[in-house]
Amino acid sequence: MPRVQPASGINSACSAKKPHQLAAIVRYVLISFILFIWTSVSKADWNVVICDNRRYVPIEDVATFYKMNLPVAIGERFRLAAPGRSFEGTNGGRDVYINGVKYVLCFPIVSKDGRTLISAMDVVKIIEPILRPQKIKNSGTVHTVILDAGHGGIDSGATGPFGKEKDAALDVVLRAKKLLQESGYQVRCTRLADVLIPLEKRAAFANRHAKAVFVSVHFNKSNNRGASGLETYCLAPRGVPSMDEENLSYSDYVQHPGHKHDSANIALATTVHAALVRNLGLIDRGVKRARFVVVRNTTIPAILIEGGFMSGTPDAGLVATPEYRQRIAECILDGVNRYKQAVTNQIPYQKPSAVVAATDPTSVPSLEKIAPVVGSKIGIESSVAQAQEALESSVKEN
Numbered sequence: 206m207p208r209v210q211p212a213s214g215i216n217s218a219c220s221a222k223k224p225h226q227l228a229a230i231v232r233y234v235l236i237s238f239i240l241f242i243w244t245s246v247s248k249a250d251w252n253v254v255i256c257d258n259r260r261y262v263p264i265e266d267v268a269t270f271y272k273m274n275l276p277v278a279i280g281e282r283f284r285l286a287a288p289g290r291s292f293e294g295t296n297g298g299r300d301v302y303i304n305g306v307k308y309v310l311c312f313p314i315v316s317k318d319g320r321t322l323i324s325a326m327d328v329v330k331i332i333e334p335i336l337r338p339q340k341i342k343n344s345g346t347v348h349t350v351i352l353d354a355g356h357g358g359i360d361s362g363a364t365g366p367f368g369k370e371k372d373a374a375l376d377v378v379l380r381a382k383k384l385l386q387e388s389g390y391q392v393r394c395t396r397l398a399d400v401l402i403p404l405e406k407r408a409a410f411a412n413r414h415a416k417a418v419f420v421s422v423h424f425n426k427s428n429n430r431g432a433s434g435l436e437t438y439c440l441a442p443r444g445v446p447s448m449d450e451e452n453l454s455y456s457d458y459v460q461h462p463g464h465k466h467d468s469a470n471i472a473l474a475t476t477v478h479a480a481l482v483r484n485l486g487l488i489d490r491g492v493k494r495a496r497f498v499v500v501r502n503t504t505i506p507a508i509l510i511e512g513g514f515m516s517g518t519p520d521a522g523l524v525a526t527p528e529y530r531q532r533i534a535e536c537i538l539d540g541v542n543r544y545k546q547a548v549t550n551q552i553p554y555q556k557p558s559a560v561v562a563a564t565d566p567t568s569v570p571s572l573e574k575i576a577p578v579v580g581s582k583i584g585i586e587s588s589v590a591q592a593q594e595a596l597e598s599s600v601k602e603n
């Protein structure tokens with residue numbers, strides 16, 4: 206053990222020290238500094254486990270880091286929770302519920318040596334931006350909302366017994382435009398009429414706007430007439446399989462402009478999707494990942510919503526009613542408001558954020574309480590007429 210002079214002596218009599226004493230002091234200070242750094246880093250350390258050449262962390266580390274209780278397991282299912290936040294998943298599964306809202310993970314949860322592991326990619330790209338949106342970098346504020354009505358012109362999108370996707374999407378966009386403008390947002394639309402706009406042009410149009418977010422409105426289709434529910438998509442991060450693919454391909458590693466906002470994308474998807482699930486009462490099919498042109502080519506935070514199935518039950522009947530489409534528009538406004546609040550407010554660490562509040566499981570309605578709504582052709586026709594009216598008055602300003 207080297208003899209160390211009292212600290213006061215280091216300053217006052219430095220020049221009088223012999224070389225070996227000085228070396229001992231320097232060594233002591235250096236060792237203390239290294240020890241300090243090592244202990245402070247190790248407190249926040251993650252126990253990284255490599256599985257299939259991919260980095261995973263134990264679910265206990267997630268619980269510790271986000272100050273949730275250690276996992277409570279029921280069979281293959283587990284749950285972490287703290288006041289205002291929760292995380293539920295299944296060993297071997299990709300579906301998780303964060304604050305009661307469903308997400309499809311980038312990679313399945315794995316079990317190894319008796320431990321439950323989640324991919325580091327999912328911690329960084331999903332859990333972190335959802336639980337701590339205030340830490341998202343480069344998210345800025347939101348002055349402008351770019352609304353994108355899917356399809357148009359010769360491209361009808363999905364068709365169902367009560368109408369076409371392109372008409373329902375345009376109607377929702379026109380309703381959302383009005384609500385957002387009344388709330389003080391600037392709104393720009395990629396289309397205001399029944400015309401076909403190439404997807405690349407939609408993204409390029411969005412990219413001309415700063416301090417903006419992009420919301421593309423679609424309705425779903427399936428050969429299964431029983432298919433029902435709500436989905437929200439944002440760009441799959443680099444190195445993550447798209448949609449329901451399990452295996453990676455070369456295209457999954459391509460860098461796209463939209464990756465600049467991976468964290469903001471999932472935060473925006475969270476707030477809008479939570480609003481949809483909370484207010485529309487359809488099945489929550491989850492926040493998912495894809496590489497649609499309009500989400501991968503946009504340089505502003507971007508999402509694509511699927512507001513129900515054009516042919517499914519009860520979705521098709523609901524989509525045909527102006528009331529349902531108005532509620533989707535209200536959800537877009539609510540989601541954008543909450544997103545803006547979440548990323549711009551400096552909410553203290555560990556306090557439930559606006560995103561968390563938006564996904565509070567207690568605010569998600571029970572599916573049993575939903576009254577079946579039967580739509581009619583008149584619903585969609587009259588709303589398209591309204592859309593045309595709105596189009597005539599708003600086309601000049603776009």
Ligand SMILES: [Zn+2]
Pocket residue numbers: 355356362363370423424
């Ligand atoms: Zn579509």
